[in-house]
Amino acid sequence: MSNNTANMKVVEGSYAVAHAVMCCRPDVISAYPITPQTHIVENLSQMVANGELDSEFLTVDSEFSALSVLVGVCAAGGRGYSSTTSQGLALMYEVLYNVSGLRMPLVMNVANRAMGAPLNIWNDQQDSIGARDVGWIQIYAENVQEAVDATLQAYKIAEDREIRTPVMVCMDGFVLTHVYEPVELLDKEKAREFLPDFKPEHILDPARPMTFGAFADPSTYTEFRYQQFEAQLKALSKIEEVARQFEESFGRYYGGLLDGYFLDDAEIVIVTLGSVVGTVKDAIDAMRSEGKKVGLLKIRSYRPFPVQALRKALKDAAVIAVMEKDVAIGGEAGLVTDLKAAFYSSSSRTPIIGFAAGLGGRDITIKDIRKIVEKAEAARKGDLSEFEFLALRKEIL
Amino acid sequence: MVIKAGSLVDPCSTRITKTGAWRTFVPVFDHEKCIKCSLCEIYCPEGCIHQEEGLYIPDLDYCKGCSVCANECPRMAITMVLEEK
Secondary structure (H helix, E strand, O other): OOOOHEEEEEEEEHHHHHHHHEEEEOEEEEEOOOOHHHHHHHHHHHHHHHOOOOOEEEEOOOOOHHHHHHHHHHHHHOOOOEEEOOHHHOHHHHHHHHHHHHHOOOOEEEOOOOOOOOOOOOOHHHHHHOOOOOOEEEEEOOOOHHHHHHHHHHHHHHOOOOOOOEEEEEEEEEOOOOOOOEOOOOHHHHHHHOOOOOOOOOOOOOOOOOOOOOOOOOHHHHHHHHHHHHHHHHHHHHHHHHHHHHHHHHHHOOOEEEEEOOOOOEEEEEEEEOOOOHEEEHHHHHHHHOOOOOEEEEOOOOOOHHHHHHHHHHOOOEEEEEOOOOOOOOOOOOHHHHHHHHHHOOOOOOOOOOOOEOOOHOOOOOHHHHHHHHHHHHHHHHOOOOEEOOOOHHOOO | OOOOOOOOOOOOHHHOOOOHHHHOEEEEOOOOOOOOOOOOHHHHHOOOOEEOOOEEEEEOOOOOOOOOOHHHHHOOOEEEEOOOO
């Protein structure tokens, strides 16, 4: 990643993302405020009021309405934007399927937050990981710069005629939305060159009537789902291609589908996603100086799940340790389950161990990451603990 | 028929999409008993019963087998028969 520090500004993550959205020129922004997403839409509202952004900003009564409005916007040929988190994303659930099923290329920033109950406004990724099967592409950002850049890339991926699939750009609530850090804001003109105006193939047009979202009986429903499935598989190469095009235009690249850190000779590989990647890198730096061959694999695209790329990147690992901020109650957790599934049909029999960590905003410390590495070392010797809650406070149970 | 992604459909799609496949019972008309009162035609919720050469005939491409016609017929001229498929 080569940042031109001269163009960097210290801004809040939410402002940086709102600025990126402005550069994407949505026709309509429709959102309902919810912590920790609020600053993103507040900033956008301000930009519209100031005349910096020529968009219609709709204040609606709920997240359900926020996304439903955008279904109409897309059908009418407009570029739509929304942002939400946690309970708000849950309230959108029905519409999430409608958007993806109607193949509407919307982009939404999800400011990842824990799900209630118990009520909790802090960061984890239960909200979007829980929505992994709704047909949206999901890209996870490590830092504010990545969230900014992924937002612009997301429209280019979503609106590609071969893809036509909505994208969630997931950024950890508070950790990224409320942090002030140096960011290179997007250049409006360069963004326009990178992302041309939205010109959909089909729109609602009285001169050429058409039904959007027709009824599909058992004789065709499967095929519509298959088309979505195929489009997400095509998105695997599109995400990589767009990341490379972005690099050509803006000079920044941090992996298309995934990225590695000290991966080449790593014996123990920690697989994770989102802002905790930075902490893991620091922990790896410390452990490398002690001679431990630990590496990191960062998932950038969780949907589509990059099975082939993961198999290739992890082929030399002796133990794979997955750390994630979600839990599939009654199962294990999203990423570790998907990763195990990805390896089952391969020749690799590398132990895969999983950890639910950082739930409801609990800090994940370097000490926690060392603990994971200890568990991975034990797994290597045959003491395999398949899945557990990291840093569980047994004393309060 | 080729489907368009996003379940986008051109107008008048039911001309090609036959919807009668849900049917379990099929109405069988006894034209001897029929007095041509047209109640079956009027009550059919699918609008798929019409006169052809003077006789009331259901369009089985769209008939759902709901039995409304048989129920309304004052002369009991319509019988619902289990359809073998």
